[in-house]
Amino acid sequence: MEIVFAVAACVSILAVVLICIFLFANGLPAIGKIGVSDFLLGMQWAPSSDLYGIFPMIVGSCYVTAGAILVGVPIGILCAIFLARFCPDRLYRIVKPAIELLAGIPSIVYGFFGLMVLVPIIQDLFKTNGKGILTASILLGIMILPTIISVSESAIRAVPESYYEGSLALGATHERSVFLAMLPAAKSGILAGVILGIGRAIGETMAVIMICGNQPLLPESALSGVRTMTANIVMEMGYATGLHREALIGTAVVLFVFILLINLCFSVIKRRASHE
């Protein structure tokens, strides 16, 4: 019977291997055919004239993710501090499930909400068509909040109480003790949460596709539309054939490599956090 359990345990290894094989086997030849630098650094994405440069998409993904971090990280960390050190027990019993609910809402519903609420607001404020980096950043920032909050909260809770008490005893206020004595001690764990949030933001598809405009061009400002790598795949996979389809799989390979690197950073930092 032990063999059965061991085989079951190997399924996840098999899954990762299969995902790597299928993506790389289908994507790398296309990247080779197009040319690595033409593919990764090419400015033009025009499948009808056989131009497959995904640089604008890579930049788009990075901008949108960076925007999400700018919006989500400060609010997320402060909210985690609230949950860990400021929140009365009775309120905690309401707030904590609410944050979990925020994580459970499907991304398509977030996208719909963004399309119907955020886009008109940005339209009114800036007189643009409302779809662009700013809108996507705000929505993604909201979507990564639960990830950052829950990881940061457990990191702050893992800090020994003596840090806080020692700081209080030296005459610091409650806030000063939390922010200047406990927060630095929890920084590895919080960083791990932020990296996990980056992974979520860069891989998000259905919400982004509705609100980021989807032009495959380098953005000129924070309001101009961009297309992310994920949006590129979903929008064109349905009708693409031949080299075009392989180029889309190549886009997924680039995205996959990004995610693997982010995962690597996450596990290194998590290990460091658990050693401290």
Added chain:
Amino acid sequence: MSEQILEAGAASVGQPAVPKVGINQQSFSEKLKSYRRTPGSFLLLLLVILSAVVTLGVLFALIIYILVKGIPNIRPELFALEYTTDNVSMLPAMINTLIMTVLSLLMAVPLGIFSAIYTVEYAKRGNKLVGIVRVTAETLSGIPSIVYGLFGYLMFVLALHMNYSVLAGALTLAIMVLPTIMRTTEEALMSVPDSYREGSFGLGAGKLRTVFKIVLPPAMPGILSGVILSIGRIVGETAALIFTAGSVPTVTKGLLSSGRTLAVHMYCLLNEGLYTNQAYATAVVLLVLVLLINQASNLIARKFQGNAGEE
């Protein structure tokens, strides 16, 4: 803030005119006064509270907006058994969602539980396989759903000739939720005290009987809350299903034919651009489903903690 609540309790017991405050407590006005001397701390307090309010505000705004806009759009014809372009019924999509959920769980739950049993109960300390399994599970949980979708398309739809089918979608989703089930089961198994196992061995039971009769039952609520979490992910998934299960809007004719789930249905409605009102109604149904699923998961987790407290 908890001190204020305590104060309120103390005040109601003591004389109403002079609120009694404990020796190590401050009254609210004293607190405010002390903040006047440390404006920096007061600013931090405000920021912390503000960010919590913003987070909760966004959640409630989203829920209320979807409910207010969506509930008036829920009409009986949206729940007709047959999909036509006139009624854009979501009932077939709901049935497909149910089939998809059951199929994915049938594959993922036994695999996930067995895998966790191996890593927690059978593997010896320092077993290399366990390390690799943990790393791959962590990798799997970080992969975005669109990559799963593309992988499912390449492997199940094209290489294994399943075409756009419910089975291809369910296989893809099963791999996607596998790490969640593995992790929650591992945690649940590890929280079962070793004395249970020792007692069982002491009475002469074998390893297998100990695992299934003694260790699994108390771990069940933990495992169940992981399964419910997975149901939530399956119900809300879109990107992994568009290119594996396809988007045929009728009830699936069999495991090897296409059918759209509720989330894909909503995506298609929005994509066509003509059915915003129906999309609102679908969003309400999705949101209510997720609310119920979350509530169930919390309830079971709480029961789990209650049980652990008794032991």
